[in-house]
Amino acid sequence: MKRKLLITLATCFITLFCHAVAGMPRTILNLDSGWNFHFSYDIRKNIAPQPVTLPHTWNATDVLNGQLHYYRGAGIYNRQLAYDPAWKDKRVFLYFEGANAVADVLVNNKFVTEHKGGYTAFCAEITSYINADTNNAITVQVSNAARMDVLPLTGDFNVFGGLHRSVWLIVTNKNCITPLDFASPGVYITPTSVNTYQAGIEVLTKLSLPLKGHQMEARTIIKDAAQQIVGSQQTIIGASDEALLQPFDIKKPHLWNGRRDPYLYQVTVQLFQDHQLIDEVTQPLGVRTFSVDAQTGFVLNGQHLDLHGFGLHEDVKDRGSALLKADHQKDMALILESGATAVRLTHYPHGNYFYQLADTSGIVVWTEIPLVGPGGYTGTGFINSPELKAHAQQILREMIRQQYNHPSIIFWGLFNELKLDYDDPREFLTGLQALAKKEDSSRIITCATFLDTDYFNTVSDVIAWNKYYGWYGGRFKDIGTWADDMHKQFPRKPIAVSEYGAGANVLQHQETMNAPAADGNFHPEEWQTAYHEANWEELNARPFVWGKFVWALADFSSAIRTEGNINGLNDKGLVSYDRTTKKDAFYFYKANWSAEPMLYLTGKRFSQRASAVTSVKAYTNMANATLYINDRNRGTASPDSLGRVVWADVTLQEGKNTIAVKTAGNGIILRDSCIWIFGHSSSK
Template sequence: MRRNLLLLGVCLMTVCCYAQDKAGREYIDVNAGWNFRFAYDVRRNAPEEKVSLPHTWNASDPFKGSIDYRRTMGVYSRGITTDPSWKNKRVFLYFEGANSVADVLVNNTFVTQHKGGYTAFCAEITPYLKPGGENKLLVQVSNAARMDVLPLAGDFNIYGGLHRQVWLIVANENCITPLDYASPGVYISQDEVSSSKARISVATKLSLTGKGTGISLRTIVRDARQKEVMTAQSTVDPRDTLVTQHLTITRPHLWEGKKDPYLYEVAVQLLQDDNVIDEVKQPLGLRYFKVDADSGFVLNGRYMDLYGFGYHEDVEGSGSALSREDLESDMALVLESGATAMRLTHYPHASYFYDLADKNGIVLWTEIPLVGPGGYTGTGYANDPSLQQQARQQLVEMIRQYYNHPSIFFWGLFNELKLDYDNPLPFLSRLNELAKKEDPSRITTCATFLDTDTFNHVSDVIAWNKYYGWYGGQFSDIGAWADDMHDKFPRKPIGVSEYGAGANIDHHIEQLKAPIPDGDFHAEEWQTAFHEAHWEEFGRRRFIWSKFIWALRDFGSSIREEGGFQGINDKGLVTYDRRVKKDAFYFYKANWNTTPMLYLTEKRNNDRSKSKTDIKAYTNLPAAALFVNGKPAGEAKKDALGRLLWKDITLKPGNNLLVVKATYAGMTLSDSCRWNLKSGEISFMK
């Protein structure tokens, strides 16, 4: 039922946002019919590939055992036929993302260049179009490494191409501008929110190039049933480029995260002579929040435990060119796990995922790609004015484009910068000031891995990437570390921005033994034990305001050759192809999701050498019974971490059928697997 609701919301949003608008604005899908070639092939009749967007040329080459995947330039081209109805209209070309530098030409004339692969950009192409005929659109895209384009470093692949969707926007001469950093042109600020009253201000940026008389702006707030709640209307002077309106909603229905992700709709209409000539609709989720150094994250006056995943846009066979179905599939995984929050790493993600988070009540941390090398070589920052300007540009683009999404609570400034090159601190302080100027209402944060106070004063809150029990140390060290940080910095809210361990679902052990992180063998059981121990430590420390697992899914990283994989970071709780959820996924599902579940662990660890062994299951039910080869083996009660454990269970030589069953509220759940005890290799568990 939850899945159906998710998809229903998706369909409604798609119709709303991308059908022709009766108000005069039209969105035209131009994602099909592109020709693609690499720029180095300049022959007159160079062969071209027919592609549809989103597209990347790196879908497979980073996984062929070489770190030197294609960081090059590609050329996309297609025709656009102007429609007679576009006469006296304005035409804009809107790119949701081109990785990493894009040059746009219309009819062989340069229009614009955009740097940065993860934010949108928009250009007006009206003057470049030939009326009543075919027009040539050409986009050259480069994903080559550059010192003036973020990111400079990172443990993930930079997939090249038009890896997000492209649209034509046809609007009237007087319109709400799409040219303000490719934002909606409408900014909804929540000036004061409580359970009794919500005061909002709606700032709208206009571009008035046509007839300038009789213009007004109307803002309508509608509830989830499309009933008008509040309206404001203002006369517009032809010279106005910004109009701000103030509205008050009494007894508002608050956005309560997953519990109740209630959304209003704000429709901003530009009128001329009382006729609507343009309209932009945006979501509104009313909420107030804070992070306390002792009590963690507080939403609408109540504590909310923020836990979830870090998440890369990376799909087997597609790279970062995710379809809407891919994004829906990933959100379905998030909802199944029971997560309350997501960290969208290490760049702004496709706008559709923010829509899904709004509708499903997932709290988001989203960040710019100011990414350091972490434990690798190189730098993520250089004291270069062109790079600094690029970082400022990407920050402003991110904030303005996603400003109205109620799911966003945290703006991330950087990840894992180091101090062995130019000192980034002075610039980071200015970057934080810029973020607070653009959006005073949200919380700034950063992710560091340095156990010092180096970056503690840059942003409002801070979080650490910690891997105790994977990159050295013991699992339990995470608790001692958190206590130490809290004691040293009692007024600074601290979180955990990453924690995780690798796992190959084909690698198994019967007795725990620490793997070598960059070695060939990554036992799934070690990952499971890592997460059980970490979650137990986190449960004792409410002051940790965030807990983000690294990562939701395995993802591509060409520099890695480990765990039996070429070019894969295997710390995800779901395999790269999305086909298998690892045991650790079900551990969190038992702890986070209230829908009754029962899962028998180590199904894939089915070749056994010990005739006496422990058997474990995960559940959110009180108890379950175990049956071995059809015979009862006793009932186990769930512990505080959702675990059921049966000790010293005897297996017979050869095939063994294990079944767990639980009955609750008239419902019976079961799970099973088969283990094979190798003949002639029987030993006893020590």
């Protein structure tokens, strides 16, 4: 636990996301406060601006009002930036973690840059735009209006407009490690060969050296988790060098081993000018090997690791995508509690802080660009338009360079559910795969399709399917038959399930299992639970399925949906939109995935019962559990292979019934209970 805390504290200082530290050669200041906001092109006079603190989105509270066409337009953010005399002879940059979806940046009313894409960072130098000894006006116009040259074109999720991630000011010396390489840290760390005895590490540093005539030197230090130096190197930099490659060998490396041992080293690159330290960047290093086999699934450091977890959107009730660190921490805590080993970050690159959490928690990450079903169900998509191609390539390059050093990231994703109605995207996707490999040859490229063919089998290293048997037609156990068929058809292609799930409103219930309409207003929690029990049973029995990703960790907003008696919400999450309620299916996975002793009584929210004779079900990973009804012992039973304990044909008394389950073992005592009411005697 102490080691984890040390690692977590260390990551707070990762290059572009730390506060300024006195005496450091690079100053980094947070600019989240002090902004004013108003919508663009408002012709009313004397409109009072709204004070806001970043992260901010103007769509945070309109998503559940049944507004199919929620506001997608432009807004303007303004703030003052006081000049610091210490910036004299320095370079000043603005760094945006994310502005959704197109941002135009002005300083003192002069245009500086435009960035397209709301889910990757961008950085602009403003040295020549700021005035000394005065306040400087920073203006950012952001638009989330739909455009045919900006991804995503469509999606079953909302595109929240605004400066929905943090903004930073970076001040460096004239010569520096560049922050302008697609807003990356400027330092790229690659394990080149790893075994029990040694790990080869390459550190590539991108430089910006406009000030000539000085002796330049790079010193790179690798420290272990105890802050002991395990490698160091000093290199003289040539006058024309724009990049520097330094190789290292770490003896007997301590591996980053997922949740079992998420061990991190720390790499610091220092830039010296005439023997004085002028810049410094620190990045995490996780040493690991990985592969995917078509027969046996995912392998981490030579051992099979079953990848199971969730899809996750950056979307929380009343905040939209303008998440705080506490929101990310809450989601990671839920992922860890469930016992998940992996997460698919959908359908766009997420904020840097979540990748840091994954690094220190040992969660394997699949992250992807927002190439999501261009055109939806009615549009043409224009996947082969030059503008859209260029934007997809831009976002892919930005995602890889910005997140390159996170050891948790194993999979880069190219797309989700592309349609084939109007154009053939395979040639373009093959080019995207080649670009991803050029940017990062070490990781695995994947994609998520919903077409049961080999159409996309050649455009990525591995492939995954979104399947919803038992929700959008079919039967629960069809997913096993489907997996066997795909494996038989494509025995050399590693396959996964990138999405599977069913909706649930925790206020809706059923005693008799009848399939609800996926697009209807009745989404009983019991059907979602039964769906996941059956689907997991099938998937768990097939180790060749290299990843199983539940759709989704939490409910999220989607303006196109009116179902489950709630407007604008995709209710397939195992946790509620506000993260306060864990649905029964969440605890099913916890019983199957987690080693933490647990016991959970299902159906607690289904308090009003119409049948006197019913069954009671609990989930546990303990040896057995005992049922008590109104304090009477109704028997002890052991869980089945899926962690289920069921007491059938239990009779309820008229009125109030106290249902309790208990278990004990190895010094641990667990209890869970609820009240069920049978009949009309609720006052008893």
